[in-house]
Amino acid sequence: MGRAILLDKVNIPGIQTFEVYRAHGGYTSAAKGLREMTPAQVQQEVIKSGLRGRGGAGFPTGLKWSFLDRKSDKPRYLVCNADESEPGTFKDRYLMEHLPHLLIEGLTLSSYALGVKTCYIYIRGEFRYLVGILENAIREAKKNNYLGEKILGTDFSLEIYVHPGAGAYICGEETALLESLEGKRGNPRIKPPFPAYKGLYNCPTVVNNVETLATVGPVITMGGDAYAKLGMGKSTGTKLMSACGNINKPGVYEVELGLPVEEFIYSDEYCGGIKNGRMLKAVIPGGSSVPILPADLILNTARGDSRLLTYESLAEGGFESGSMLGSGGFIVYDEDACIVRNTWNLTRFYRHESCGQCSPCREGTGWMEKVLYRIEHGKGRMSDIDLLVRVAKNIEGNTICPLGDAAAWPVASAIRHFRKEFEEHIKC
Amino acid sequence: MIKHHLFVRENMPVSFKEETLEKVRSLIRRYPEGKQKSALLPVLHIAQEELGGYLSVDVMDYVASLLGLNPMEVYEVATFYSMFYLGKVGNYVLEVCHTGPCAICGGEEVLKHIKEYLNIETGETTPDGMFTLKEVECLGACGNGPAMQVNTEFYEHMTAGQVEKLIERLRQKSKEEGSSKGWAEQFS
Numbered sequence: 001m002g003r004a005i006l007l008d009k010v011n012i013p014g015i016q017t018f019e020v021y022r023a024h025g026g027y028t029s030a031a032k033g034l035r036e037m038t039p040a041q042v043q044q045e046v047i048k049s050g051l052r053g054r055g056g057a058g059f060p061t062g063l064k065w066s067f068l069d070r071k072s073d074k075p076r077y078l079v080c081n082a083d084e085s086e087p088g089t090f091k092d093r094y095l096m097e098h099l100p101h102l103l104i105e106g107l108t109l110s111s112y113a114l115g116v117k118t119c120y121i122y123i124r125g126e127f128r129y130l131v132g133i134l135e136n137a138i139r140e141a142k143k144n145n146y147l148g149e150k151i152l153g154t155d156f157s158l159e160i161y162v163h164p165g166a167g168a169y170i171c172g173e174e175t176a177l178l179e180s181l182e183g184k185r186g187n188p189r190i191k192p193p194f195p196a197y198k199g200l201y202n203c204p205t206v207v208n209n210v211e212t213l214a215t216v217g218p219v220i221t222m223g224g225d226a227y228a229k230l231g232m233g234k235s236t237g238t239k240l241m242s243a244c245g246n247i248n249k250p251g252v253y254e255v256e257l258g259l260p261v262e263e264f265i266y267s268d269e270y271c272g273g274i275k276n277g278r279m280l281k282a283v284i285p286g287g288s289s290v291p292i293l294p295a296d297l298i299l300n301t302a303r304g305d306s307r308l309l310t311y312e313s314l315a316e317g318g319f320e321s322g323s324m325l326g327s328g329g330f331i332v333y334d335e336d337a338c339i340v341r342n343t344w345n346l347t348r349f350y351r352h353e354s355c356g357q358c359s360p361c362r363e364g365t366g367w368m369e370k371v372l373y374r375i376e377h378g379k380g381r382m383s384d385i386d387l388l389v390r391v392a393k394n395i396e397g398n399t400i401c402p403l404g405d406a407a408a409w410p411v412a413s414a415i416r417h418f419r420k421e422f423e424e425h426i427k428c
Numbered sequence: 429m430i431k432h433h434l435f436v437r438e439n440m441p442v443s444f445k446e447e448t449l450e451k452v453r454s455l456i457r458r459y460p461e462g463k464q465k466s467a468l469l470p471v472l473h474i475a476q477e478e479l480g481g482y483l484s485v486d487v488m489d490y491v492a493s494l495l496g497l498n499p500m501e502v503y504e505v506a507t508f509y510s511m512f513y514l515g516k517v518g519n520y521v522l523e524v525c526h527t528g529p530c531a532i533c534g535g536e537e538v539l540k541h542i543k544e545y546l547n548i549e550t551g552e553t554t555p556d557g558m559f560t561l562k563e564v565e566c567l568g569a570c571g572n573g574p575a576m577q578v579n580t581e582f583y584e585h586m587t588a589g590q591v592e593k594l595i596e597r598l599r600q601k602s603k604e605e606g607s608s609k610g611w612a613e614q615f616s
């Protein structure tokens with residue numbers, strides 16, 4: 001088993017409670033950070049760790065923190081993105097359900113580093129039962145003076161509140177999330193200004209993913225340099241992968257970045273191979289928004305190197321022959337899976353979730369869905385394939401938020417790698 | 429997806445019980461002074477659950493008055509989010525995930541079976557007012573698919589047989605006996 005630093009204690013009975021979490025070394029990093037380090041030192045460790053955002057984009061967390069407007073006299077906010085709605089992604093849910101205090105501890109350290117006094121966890125409304133779990137953890141932490149007024153006798157005070165969404169994938173996009181948190185429709189904002197300057201209530205704000213923030217505790221415990229030694233190159237540390245689809249062992253796995261994809265798919269420690277002895281056909285490695293790759297290209301890059309679970313290796317080959325690590329939502333398709341049907345299905349998702357603000361996204365997703373529907377249902381024309389490519393191209397890069405790209409890439413990559421399958425659908 | 433008559437006005441007096449009002453006040457305090465609009469989504473969840481199962485205009489106007497908002501600010505939000513119902517629904521809303529990962533793991537069959545078993549299409553309610561069927565996008569349970577929710581309760585690894593059992597079990601109990609804590613109780 002690779003080194004687990006987030007899920008190492010997940011199997012301890014009762015680890016959800018403050019007592020058990022504390023008895024197993026929990027909150028020692030919060031104590032260390034708040035008592036022995038300055039906020040700047042905590043941030044410095046995060047910078048040294050090389051930790052990159054686990055929400056999908058992989059942006060260096062320490063760097064993002066350093067952009068926060070510290071000159072403004074307005075209050076600053078930390079918002080934890082627990083919207084987790086990207087198809088194939090279910091790692092944050094797992095983490096919050098089993099290790100709520102790991103998240104609370106990470107939020108405490110991060111808020112301390114950022115000079116934040118109020119932190120919101122924005123969680124998708126469908127996770128109603130997790131609201132109670134998190135609120136309970138917050139209550140316990142408060143009772144034990146790890147949250148609230150003058151934490152551990154220091155001058156640092158922090159309140160954390162859980163805020164539910166109500167069913168809208170777009171609210172995972174950070175500016176839509178902020179709109180939603182302000183009680184509005186989840187329409188993404190035009191950037192700049194970035195949240196670091198004008199975020200929640202127009203105040204300086206940092207938005208980070210659940211897994212990113214939960215990792216801050218272990219980073220402080222082991223030190224940024226030690227964390228950076230884990231993983232490979234610029235993909236430091238470990239990553240939670242949520243694996244699903246036609247595999248023997250769907251689930252959430254913590255991997256040290258750099259693990260070969262082949263090992264991840266076939267080893268009994270992880271996915272356990274393809275279900276029912278079938279052959280691997282394709283993989284979407286980072287949540288439904290990233291390009292799909294056929295079996296040969298997910299196992300090996302076009303250059304013939306074995307493909308690794310790192311930001312760099314998965315992107316190797318660019319859009320021609322690569323994909324992305326994204327959120328770590330790893331969707332596996334066996335030889336029986338129909339790529340056309342799947343592409344139609346995912347496009348229906350983006351059509352439904354488009355907020356409708358920009359015409360290329362609103363109209364383009366609707367158009368692509370219609371064309372894919374007719375191909376899937378035996379009414380397609382040969383010219384439809386290039387039509388899809390054109391529509392996808394016209395969405396890409398022409399929208400306010402990246403949902404447009406996220407809708408275009410799956411279609412473009414499915415046609416790039418599985419054009420024959422589209423043609424066969426049209427012929428018969 | 430649920431066929432709703434956009435904005436049902438029933439002219440019925442609506443109000444939370446005192447206990448819930450206290451909860452609403454404490455939710456408002458979570459946000460800075462003057463930003464009580466932030467409490468809108470959580471309060472709408474509670475309202476939908478406790479005031480009739482869907483958001484009628486009466487309920488939305490009431491929520492607007494509680495938060496000091498213009499009613500339009502509530503309508504435009506209620507219509508944006510898929511968890512809010514704007515028309516009557518059955519006691520139990522079966523929300524079946526139809527997105528890719530669930531679809532390739534048997535989700536399409538589960539959905540088809542529910543339609544046959546209850547003899548309704550997506551968006552419809554059974555004549556006895558017990559069940560409404562809704563198709564939803566990824567619920568964040570893809571590893572345990574096919575997944576569905578009934579009134580925000582997760583049901584995973586569904587099969588045709590499991591679905592039948594679930595439906596029969598739900599028939600046996602009344603709506604009040606929901607098994608886990610409702611929205612208001614989630615917040616401390």
Ligand SMILES: Cc1cc2nc3c(=O)[nH]c(=O)nc-3n(C[C@H](O)[C@H](O)[C@H](O)COP(=O)(O)O)c2cc1C
Nearest residue numbers: 053054055081083084085172173174208209212402
């Ligand atoms: C359409 C869309 C949906 C997104 N959904 C999520 C999400 O559910 N969770 C998340 O953490 N980030 C999501 N993101 C990314 C966020 O905008 C943001 O980059 C992220 O929360 C930053 O956190 P990180 O730096 O820790 O990754 C989404 C982005 C887009 C464009």
Ligand code: SF4
Nearest residue numbers: 355357358361399401
């Ligand atoms: S790209 Fe789509 S989801 Fe994003 S702002 Fe434009 S219409 Fe809305």
Ligand code: FES
Nearest residue numbers: 525530567569570
């Ligand atoms: S695809 Fe059904 S829960 Fe994610």
